[in-house]
Amino acid sequence: MAATLVAIDVLRRSCAGAWELARQEREVAVLEAGRLAAGVTAHTTAKLTALHTLVYDHLRRTRGPEGARLVCLRVPHGTIEGRRVQQVWNVASTTNAILELGDRLVCQGVERVVMEATGSYWRPFFYLLEARGLDCWLVNARNVKNVPGRPKTDNLDAVWLAKLAERGMFRASFVPPMAVRQLRDFTRTRSVFVQERTRHKHRVDKPLQDAQVKLSDVVSDLFGMSGRAMLNALVVGERSPRDLANLANLAKGSLIKKKAARIEALTGQFEDHHARLLRVLLGTVDHLTAQIQELDRLIACTLEEIATPHDGPGAEPCAGGVSARALAEKLDAVPGIGPATAQIILAEIGADMSRFPTPEHLVSWAKLCPRTIQSGAKNTAGPAGQGNPWLKGALGEAANAAARTDTFLGARYRRIVKRRGHAKALVAVSRSILVIVWHLINESDASYQELGSDWHQRHLNPARKARDLVRQLQALGHQVTLEPTAA
Numbered sequence: 001m002a003a004t005l006v007a008i009d010v011l012r013r014s015c016a017g018a019w020e021l022a023r024q025e026r027e028v029a030v031l032e033a034g035r036l037a038a039g040v041t042a043h044t045t046a047k048l049t050a051l052h053t054l055v056y057d058h059l060r061r062t063r064g065p066e067g068a069r070l071v072c073l074r075v076p077h078g079t080i081e082g083r084r085v086q087q088v089w090n091v092a093s094t095t096n097a098i099l100e101l102g103d104r105l106v107c108q109g110v111e112r113v114v115m116e117a118t119g120s121y122w123r124p125f126f127y128l129l130e131a132r133g134l135d136c137w138l139v140n141a142r143n144v145k146n147v148p149g150r151p152k153t154d155n156l157d158a159v160w161l162a163k164l165a166e167r168g169m170f171r172a173s174f175v176p177p178m179a180v181r182q183l184r185d186f187t188r189t190r191s192v193f194v195q196e197r198t199r200h201k202h203r204v205d206k207p208l209q210d211a212q213v214k215l216s217d218v219v220s221d222l223f224g225m226s227g228r229a230m231l232n233a234l235v236v237g238e239r240s241p242r243d244l245a246n247l248a249n250l251a252k253g254s255l256i257k258k259k260a261a262r263i264e265a266l267t268g269q270f271e272d273h274h275a276r277l278l279r280v281l282l283g284t285v286d287h288l289t290a291q292i293q294e295l296d297r298l299i300a301c302t303l304e305e306i307a308t309p310h311d312g313p314g315a316e317p318c319a320g321g322v323s324a325r326a327l328a329e330k331l332d333a334v335p336g337i338g339p340a341t342a343q344i345i346l347a348e349i350g351a352d353m354s355r356f357p358t359p360e361h362l363v364s365w366a367k368l369c370p371r372t373i374q375s376g377a378k379n380t381a382g383p384a385g386q387g388n389p390w391l392k393g394a395l396g397e398a399a400n401a402a403a404r405t406d407t408f409l410g411a412r413y414r415r416i417v418k419r420r421g422h423a424k425a426l427v428a429v430s431r432s433i434l435v436i437v438w439h440l441i442n443e444s445d446a447s448y449q450e451l452g453s454d455w456h457q458r459h460l461n462p463a464r465k466a467r468d469l470v471r472q473l474q475a476l477g478h479q480v481t482l483e484p485t486a487a
């Protein structure tokens with residue numbers, strides 16, 4: 001009892017797209033990759049729901065074979081109007097099985113597949129069904145929860161998911177195209193490696209302290225030129241007083257004037273097992289550094305392959321396109337944003353701003369604006385939300401760096417931190433940076449222009465500022481008379 005085949009008509013109008021398909025009596029599907037159930041190892045299931053016909057599936061109902069997915073599909077009856085025919089079959093989480101599922105959905109006339117984002121189990125279904133030509137939507141699991149007080153079963157969850165999508169109550173999450181997803185894999189792996197290298201660098205000081213070698217007391221950076229040269233010399237066995245004196249001569253820059261302090265710091269009980277342990281730690285740091293450099297090369301190559309398809313929302317694709325590497329160089333001009341941070345930002349939001357019609361849409365998606373809570377005549381600013389941790393981390397580092405500069409962003413931080421505190425000031429600067437990034441990516445001819453740290457002072461109302469200062473002096477008990485100076 002197959003559904004009538006219909007032409008694929010992808011409607012990219014946010015949550016209204018699914019409802020529009022339903023009104024046209026077209027088939028829409030919902031697929032949810034479930035989270036691993038508690039106590040169930042290597043077993044996940046998937047939900048499949050055809051929306052207009054209330055097609056639904058069964059998620060995690062029984063413990064089936066490893067990797068099996070129990071899918072329940074309901075399609076219109078061939079002869080009886082208003083009736084549904086239910087089909088149930090197992091779908092393994094293998095490539096061939098998912099591709100076969102995609103073929104079956106297309107044959108049933110399904111056009112849209114909506115997946116609940118749970119963990120990373122939705123990825124193979126999304127990517128393979130997308131390649132099959134289906135319009136895949138990823139929705140936030142928090143936004144599709146059932147009404148509290150109703151029974152919690154997998155069947156009811158699937159039906160509830162279908163009803164929400166049928167009525168157009170979904171908003172698709174942002175899933176970047178394949179090239180940006182590859183760039184995102186590289187940048188996220190590099191960030192993890194950088195964090196891991198930092199942890200190993202911190203471990204290097206432990207065997208030194210155990211051997212009474214107080215090198216970190218006289219060297220600000222153990223992995224700078226001076227510090228690394230001394231560590232290498234300790235590893236190869238230079239420990240006698242004469243060797244220590246020669247070791248102290250490896251100092252560079254300002255450390256040259258601290259010879260006595262260096263010799264005193266290097267005098268300790270550095271044994272062979274300390275040298276072996278230090279050699280292992282330094283080797284790990286060097287290996288991670290080499291891997292980070294390789295990822296830098298891969299990121300640079302991937303950036304060259306990504307071209308911006310739009311000159312703005314609704315514009316036609318550019319003939320040659322602009323490489324994402326050129327966009328990264330534009331973002332590098334923003335205070336606080338370095339080359340690595342620019343690459344992370346592009347990997348997380350992509351090079352096509354048509355998914356975010358305005359800067360406010362991008363800021364809201366990144367969860368850098370407070371959530372409005374209104375009750376009666378009272379408006380309250382709620383928490384901003386979690387957002388993308390990789391993007392928010394990169395913007396936080398950029399905001400922290402920009403706060404120490406004599407720029408517009410630095411002045412904005414200093415104005416806010418006095419009355420709102422450090423954390424909220426960083427969020428405000430992060431939001432400003434993201435707005436700048438949106439304009440630089442969305443407008444091909446845009447470039448960053450520094451407004452100056454005195455921008456706020458230049459745009460103040462002089463009369464209002466004078467009244468405020470007079471009011472403050474009067475509050476302290478002073479009588480103030482203002483006399484304008486001669487021009």
